[in-house]
Amino acid sequence: MKPISFLRSPSSVNVARLGFLLLCLLTAVGLHFGFGTDRAGNRDLLPISSAIGGALLVAGSLIWVESLIRDVSLREFSTGTFGLAVGVFCGWLLTQLKVEEVLFKLIEVNAGEDSPFMDPSAQDLITLAFRVVFIGGMGFVASTLALRSGKEDFAFVVPYVRFRQDGTSGAPIIVDRDAVLDGRIEAVMNSGFLAGRIVIPRMVLDDLQAMVDSQEANDKQRAQRALDTLARMKSDGQHRLTVHEHPANTSTDDPKSQLVRISQMLAGRVLTVSDEIAKIAEVQGVDVLNLHELVEALKPKVVVGQKVRLALVRSGRDEHQAVGYLADGTMIVVNNAASRMGSTQDVVVISKLETTSGEMVFAELV
DSSP: OOOOGGGGSOHHHHHHHHHHHHHHHHHHHHHHHHHSBOTTSOSBSSOHHHHHHHHHHHHHHHHHHHHHTTTOOHHHHHHHHHHHHHHHHHHHHHHTTOHHHHHHHHHHHHHOTTSGGGSHHHHHHHHHHHHHHHHHHHHHHHHHHHHHSOHHHHHHHSTTOOSSOSSSTTSOEEEOHHHHHHSOHHHHHHHTSOOSOEEEEHHHHHHHHHHHTSSOHHHHHHHHHHHHHHHHHHHSSSSOEEEEOOOGGGSSSOHHHHHHHHHHHHTOEEEESOHHHHHHHHHTTOOEEEHHHHHHHHSOOOOTTOEEEEEEEEEOSSTTOEEEEOTTOOEEEEETOGGGTTSEEEEEEEEEEEETTEEEEEEEEO
16 A cells, blocks of 8 residues: 555655644644633633634645645755746836826826726725736746746856856766666776766665565666665765655656756756666756766777787687677677687787677788
């Protein structure tokens, strides 16, 4: 039986909710005893049931609103607040134009001073409506524009305020499940090629734990090895590894989109071995670190005419051929070298052939 969505939040959030609920109840009790009777003590102004009911209503409403915005990060909240402040200021400037005065003049010209709209109370109400529309409308528009805008837009509006580092060397690295299962993340981070805080989304850990609990022996072994690797990286002190508690399991997006969204919120980079995630991230402007591309870039490139020192380890398809391998696994077929098998020889590359399984290289003895 799955727990209700309300309880899927981290324990610290549920403790905060409980604390807020208790605060509301204590406030209600205090109001009951402080204002519950008149001066003569004859009439119950605020019954205890009404006080507690009101406290539960207020607390429940605010907790419900908080649960609706659980996918909103602190970065998004601050961005929206900044936009709201700009919009409210612009709306206040619009109210200083006294647009309602133009409306009152038009009413006076067309309907005369006896029009009910010329009554002072009606004019005050219309003026208040204009202010609410201008300030509230501009606040809404500006906050939504701020949430949709990138950090470069903020740097343009506020040139001396930076919401992220100018370089990406220290940007957080958000790791997906497949990259953890790949097993090479620890060696890559230990090499020093990548710098920055390593962030593991909670949903990645949940997926790995589900694989550990599965009945498939291969998946269980791979997931356990991945969790052991993360635990080792966490404890060795060389890497800053944190778990992001973003409640992505409440979102309707697929896990790949959730991972990219978390990377956007943290202004980080995605470390992956999935071409699909890489494409999604690139389309949305998120930096991608693809382990497959790193491996491909580190492969030694051989060209025709290049001399290579090669260990001949087995025979080839033809009787006169011997086969050797480069450090990256590239196979080199050496013609007329069957008699030299088991030794290390200098060979020269004479041709290359691209196949579905990789690149084949043909060479001759020097």
